[in-house]
Amino acid sequence: AKDLGRNRICFFESAMQTDVQRRLTLEQDLKVGFADAQFSAFVQPQVDCGGVVVGGELLMRWQHPQRGAVSPTEFIPVAEASGLIVRMGDWMIEQACSALARLEAGGALVPLSVNVSQRQFRQEGFVTRVQTMLGQSGARADHLILEVTESLLAEQMEETIARMCELVALGVRFSIDDFGTGYSSLAYLKRMPLFELKIDKSFVQDTPADPSDTAIVQTILAVARNLGLRVVAEGVEIKAQADFLTACQCDVLQGYFFGRPEPLAGWVERRLA
Numbered sequence: 001a002k003d004l005g006r007n008r009i010c011f012f013e014s015a016m017q018t019d020v021q022r023r024l025t026l027e028q029d030l031k032v033g034f035a036d037a038q039f040s041a042f043v044q045p046q047v048d049c050g051g052v053v054v055g056g057e058l059l060m061r062w063q064h065p066q067r068g069a070v071s072p073t074e075f076i077p078v079a080e081a082s083g084l085i086v087r088m089g090d091w092m093i094e095q096a097c098s099a100l101a102r103l104e105a106g107g108a109l110v111p112l113s114v115n116v117s118q119r120q121f122r123q124e125g126f127v128t129r130v131q132t133m134l135g136q137s138g139a140r141a142d143h144l145i146l147e148v149t150e151s152l153l154a155e156q157m158e159e160t161i162a163r164m165c166e167l168v169a170l171g172v173r174f175s176i177d178d179f180g181t182g183y184s185s186l187a188y189l190k191r192m193p194l195f196e197l198k199i200d201k202s203f204v205q206d207t208p209a210d211p212s213d214t215a216i217v218q219t220i221l222a223v224a225r226n227l228g229l230r231v232v233a234e235g236v237e238i239k240a241q242a243d244f245l246t247a248c249q250c251d252v253l254q255g256y257f258f259g260r261p262e263p264l265a266g267w268v269e270r271r272l273a
């Protein structure tokens with residue numbers, strides 16, 4: 001039994017080592033890949049209850065020459081830990097800004113949302129960089145929506161709110177991503193200069209069959225309405241979910257049912273055509 005235990009420990013250690021190694025090489029590959037233009041911006045459409053496209057969320061994609069497509073759920077945490085997320089995330093904002101400028105010039109403007117990681121948001125000079133990117137592209141600030149998560153509020157709340165207010169003063173709008181999965185209290189929410197809440201797909205998934213998820217979605221909608229916030233439901237995959245959310249008067253729907261993420265450039269061109 002003792003030997004068996006030892007073997008298990010050895011097995012566990014080597015599994016951990018492989019994990020650490022994979023992380024390290026992934027970090028190396030990220031650096032090279034970012035310099036080597038292996039990353040691209042995809043966009044997933046957002047629609048209103050009538051099915052009209054009212055916006056899009058930008059999502060990062062990585063096509064590695066050997067690994068193939070690497071999921072953001074795998075590489076974003078590594079990019080965050082290494083600090084590379086700051087440059088990568090800023091690059092995504094740049095992509096959004098140039099797309100916004102093109103859309104406006106072609107008379108097909110809709111707001112675009114970009115995910116902003118905590119580390120990127122807190123980085124010195126973030127506000128100035130956003131201002132510069134908006135200025136250089138000519139994008140309208142009020143069509144740039146920054147998605148942040150509730151975890152941003154867990155620490156340095158005063159600084160966080162102050163920085164958000166600086167960005168809001170530029171015209172930029174804020175959305176709370178994955179709403180309901182973090183720790184934010186309703187009191188915090190009231191103090192933040194927010195435009196929108198995004199209901200996490202884990203709550204949307206089992207509606208309308210699951211009574212507690214259905215209640216959670218309805219509660220989030222009621223809270224948002226009282227605070228004057230727009231609500232986006234993410235992860236809408238089937239008609240029954242879309243029908244339920246429409247009946248609840250959810251403002252915006254996003255998910256495979258309406259469209260998968262696709263290359264941003266092609267999506268912009270189609271809107272302009």
Ligand code: C2E
Pocket residue numbers: 044058059060071072073076085089092115116117177178201234235236237254255256257261
């Ligand atoms: P998220 O911000 O919550 O984005 C929504 C995720 O759900 C995306 O996964 C999207 O492709 C996926 N999705 C959309 N519709 C459906 C659906 O109907 N069903 C299901 N099951 N999933 C759906 P993706 O693209 O793999 O991104 C995963 C996460 O990686 C994102 O979650 C976000 O937290 C992060 N991420 C992606 N791009 C960026 C970025 O540019 N910057 C930062 N900081 N994070 C990013």
Ligand code: CA
Pocket residue numbers: 057115147177
């Ligand atoms: Ca998001």
Ligand code: CA
Pocket residue numbers: 177178200201234
């Ligand atoms: Ca989510």
Ligand code: CA
Pocket residue numbers: 149177178
């Ligand atoms: Ca997220």
